[in-house]
Every structure is written in C-alpha cells, then in structure tokens.
Amino acid sequence: MLVxxxxxxxxGSLVVERSHEHYRNARDGFRELExxxxxxxxxxxxxxxxGMRGEKHPLAAQGGGGFELPKVYRAVQLLLVCLALFDVVAAVMIWPE
Structure with a gap:
C-alpha cells in the first residue's frame, strides 16, 4: 500500500510539472498576442x-534578505516528493525480514 x-x-509531481508547462505555453501565447x-x-x-506584474512577495519586498517563497507548483512538487520518500522509507521499515 505504501509503495x-x-x-x-x-x-502527481510529474502531472504538476506537465500542467505548469501547459500554463507557461498558454501564458507565452497570450503575451505574444497582446x-x-x-x-x-x-x-x-x-x-x-x-511575477508578471513585476511585484515581489511581501516578505521579499520588506527586506527579507533576498528570501523568496517558492512558486506554488514547486512547493506542491516538493510536498509530493517528500510524501513519496516518506512512503518508501515507511515501506522499507515495516517490510518483513
């Protein structure tokens, strides 16, 4: 089950990446049309x-020392990869010897 x-x-992480590619392509197409x-x-x-408006995140704009939050799609990918690693580690730990 964990596997x-x-x-x-x-x-899910691969789907997020592909979806973001589609978004970028659509965005670039609209920008060219505009x-x-x-x-x-x-x-x-x-x-x-x-980012398209040239704005920074409020934390970065307040002098956060160059700190920027990750893009939403990257944060979701990171979460999914962490979950996958957790599942693999848990599966190995409970696997009967």
Missing amino acids: LAAFTAVL RRLGILDQGLGLLTTP
Whole structure:
C-alpha cells in the first residue's frame, strides 16, 4: 500500500510539472498576442501573477534578505516528493525480514 502511495505521489509531481508547462505555453501565447495587438503598450495585458506584474512577495519586498517563497507548483512538487520518500522509507521499515 505504501509503495502505491509513493508511486501516486511521484506521478502527481510529474502531472504538476506537465500542467505548469501547459500554463507557461498558454501564458507565452497570450503575451505574444497582446504584444501583436499593442495591448501591452497600453498597460492592459493579462497580468495574472505577481511575477508578471513585476511585484515581489511581501516578505521579499520588506527586506527579507533576498528570501523568496517558492512558486506554488514547486512547493506542491516538493510536498509530493517528500510524501513519496516518506512512503518508501515507511515501506522499507515495516517490510518483513
């Protein structure tokens, strides 16, 4: 059961990465369309994230010593990989000798 949970966590991490690739491709396509239409010059572009708006996270903006929180997709991937490692370690520990 723990091995299946580890596999599911790894698969979930890969899905998150692929989904983020799709997001980046869509974002870049919209940016190119906005550029061609001159929308960016008018300040009317779709700025969906703080990074696209040129903003920093509040902690980094308050002089957090260069500290930046990870991107959401990276934090989710890290969580899933940690869960997978925990599952593998637990499976090894309880495996009958």
